[in-house]
Amino acid sequence: MPAAQNATLVSVALDAAQAPPLYVQLFEQVRDLILSGRLKPRQRLPSTRALAKDLNVSRTTTLAAYEQLMSEGYIEGREGSGAYVAAMLPEDLLLVRTRSDGVAFNAQALDGIDDREEKTQILPFNSSGQDVRLFPFAEWSRLLAKSWRSPRPELLHQQRGFGHLPLRRAIAAHLRELRGVECTAAQVVITSSAAQSVSFLMRTLLGRGDTVFVEDPGYPTIYRALEDLGAATVATPVDAQGFTVPDYDRPSPAPSAAIITPSRQYPLGMTMPLARRLEVLNWAEATGTWIIEDDYDSEYRYVGRPLSALMSLDRSGRVIYVGSFSKSMFKSLRLGFIILPLALIDRARDTLYTLGTSASANAQPALAEFIASGQFAAHIRRMRRIYSERQQSLREALDTELAGLLEVPRQSAGMHLPVFFSKELAARISDTQARVLLAGADVTAEPLSPHYKEMKPRQGLLLGFAAFAPDEIRAAVLRMAQVLK
Ligand SMILES: Cc1ncc(COP(=O)(O)O)c(C=O)c1O
Structure with a gap:
């Protein structure tokens, strides 16, 4: 994979084993350097001959790439003195590719963000829904x-x-x-x-x-x-x-x-x-x-x-x-x-x-x-039995591992259990701080206090149990106990 030695195009690397053809690879890479601002308007480019030597490709390749760049307005040729980045790039082209604060558009990084959002893992005790595995x-x-x-x-x-x-x-x-x-x-x-x-x-x-x-x-x-x-x-x-x-x-x-x-x-x-x-x-x-x-x-x-x-x-x-x-x-x-x-x-x-x-x-x-x-009613009936066991598992694990720190109400409905901080726990930590610490132990716990509008908020957590098997629930309660104790 030959890489350019010339300082202006040092990041260019072509690979004959990959599509598209070499001249298109070269065209695209130079164009991206221009659009991201790494090559500046009026900056001089190496001659096609020097670049071909540098990249160890034929001169036909560099000539074809420069011609394409020229015909699309990215570079300009001056008789006898080689090629330059165009002085005036179409403004809307740059606006599309550059954020208004001047930070270069980085498509790869933005793709990565979307990817992370897609892969958000549902950890115990996320309360947003049922066990989709079932x-x-x-x-x-x-x-x-x-x-x-x-x-x-x-x-x-x-x-x-x-x-x-x-x-x-x-x-x-x-x-x-x-x-x-x-x-x-x-x-x-x-x-x-x-x-x-x-x-x-x-x-x-x-x-x-x-x-x-x-x-x-x-x-x-x-x-x-x-x-x-x-x-x-x-x-x-x-x-x-x-x-x-x-x-x-x-x-x-x-x-x-x-x-x-x-x-x-x-x-x-x-x-x-x-x-x-x-x-x-x-x-x-x-x-x-x-x-x-x-x-x-x-x-x-x-x-x-x-x-x-x-x-x-x-x-x-x-x-x-x-x-x-x-x-x-x-x-x-x-x-x-x-x-x-x-x-x-x-x-x-x-x-x-x-x-x-x-x-x-x-x-x-x-x-x-x-x-x-x-089938909807049958599905609900089936899940009702499963969720009832899960609620029981959560309550038992909390009673065993966190007695004295959390007050767990007796409820036999729903897909989440609200639990309240004891005076001792509330004196040490708020529920929003607890959320952050618990996230570090792979436990998702929604704090209760932000659900209050004007009344004095109680400190507590909303623990969704429906989406997790009893062993996942017990393991997560153990992690919670380590953090909260
Ligand atoms: C109080 C309450 N109402 C309604 C819903 C359903 O919300 P949506 O249909 O907007 O997803 C939820 C879901 O979490 C809820 O907690």
């Missing part, structure tokens, strides 16, 4: 292939309605059966996520500056979505029964909404008892507040039957149900849904007309069949 991909890919072998034309055009009708029917049937929600496909809107459902509902129900009550602590993604929409959020404390009912005095005649997680409060994990549910419904009716029921992981209850949704108790049409497939399928599927009260269907159609849909139609037919054929 997902029935053979069946899922069969359903995807089937729906795309000869796709129905409407799937390929701009999506105008509330989503793929068979999927909306399947969701309505699933919720009627499992959660007691009396609804039909006409009330179901397919969205791309819970956060998008909330934005959609805000635009349907409220204007900028209208009041939205949010749970404190709560889900920061939703806080951020509301801030983006210009809503006036009112942080509402959560007690042992969940969302506490605010004052009956309306702050203003403007409409208002409350976003709550009655089935399993996020992030603390308690379930709202019936008496509190009825209190919330009475308050909503009396004050004209819309209740958005965020039901993000209620499929996973490990004792008794699945809970009835708050929407199933609502007689005044004020509850809107928001569901997501992020936890029950997998996060990157990016499909969620809304169940609207009948009175809101027309208003939602207007919103959809303005915003368009953001949910991709690609996987909707496959998901419809996955649910309608009973």
Whole structure:
């Protein structure tokens, strides 16, 4: 692999064994030196003869490369005095290749960054989802292939309605059966996520500056979505029964909404008892507040039957149900849904007309069949058993290894366990510092305190257990104990 000796082109190296042809390799390398600023405008280049000698290639090669550089405007020839880098390079060419702070564009390094993001490893106790190693991909890919072998034309055009009708029917049937929600496909809107459902509902129900009550602590993604929409959020404390009912005095005649997680409060994990549910419904009716029921992981209850949704108790049409497939399928599927009260269907159609849909139609037919054929319910049943064991393994390991440092609540639902710092641990370290130290021991632990908005934050960690086998859980708890002790 001959390399140039001449100082200006010292980095050029050609390899006859590699494609493309040598003259193209030379052209590309000189062009890149110019674009990255390492060869400066008006800088003199070696003669084609000298360079050929230097690189141990024929002069035809160097001549062909220089001709190409010249015809594309990178270099200029001066009669009798050789070749120079062009004095004026097309400006937009340089702007494309050079960052505004003057740092040379380094495609390889940027490629590397993307690569690292792609490969992010899911370490215990990442709480973002379920164990995808146990997902029935053979069946899922069969359903995807089937729906795309000869796709129905409407799937390929701009999506105008509330989503793929068979999927909306399947969701309505699933919720009627499992959660007691009396609804039909006409009330179901397919969205791309819970956060998008909330934005959609805000635009349907409220204007900028209208009041939205949010749970404190709560889900920061939703806080951020509301801030983006210009809503006036009112942080509402959560007690042992969940969302506490605010004052009956309306702050203003403007409409208002409350976003709550009655089935399993996020992030603390308690379930709202019936008496509190009825209190919330009475308050909503009396004050004209819309209740958005965020039901993000209620499929996973490990004792008794699945809970009835708050929407199933609502007689005044004020509850809107928001569901997501992020936890029950997998996060990157990016499909969620809304169940609207009948009175809101027309208003939602207007919103959809303005915003368009953001949910991709690609996987909707496959998901419809996955649910309608009973495979979704079977998958959930199977995972419920597995996750229940995993939650038990986590609790036992924490009780054995970290007793006295962490308080572990008794919960038998969900995919993450919130654990609280003892006074002693909280005096030594904050939960955000703990996250950094634990990351050094290959443990991912989401701190609890950033989930608080205005209430005094408790120090703790959210430990996702669903995606990890019992031995992975025990090994990670041992690493945690080493760090926290
Ligand atoms: C409280 C809460 N709501 C909703 C969701 C679902 O979010 P999305 O559908 O935006 O992925 C999650 C997921 O982690 C959550 O924690």
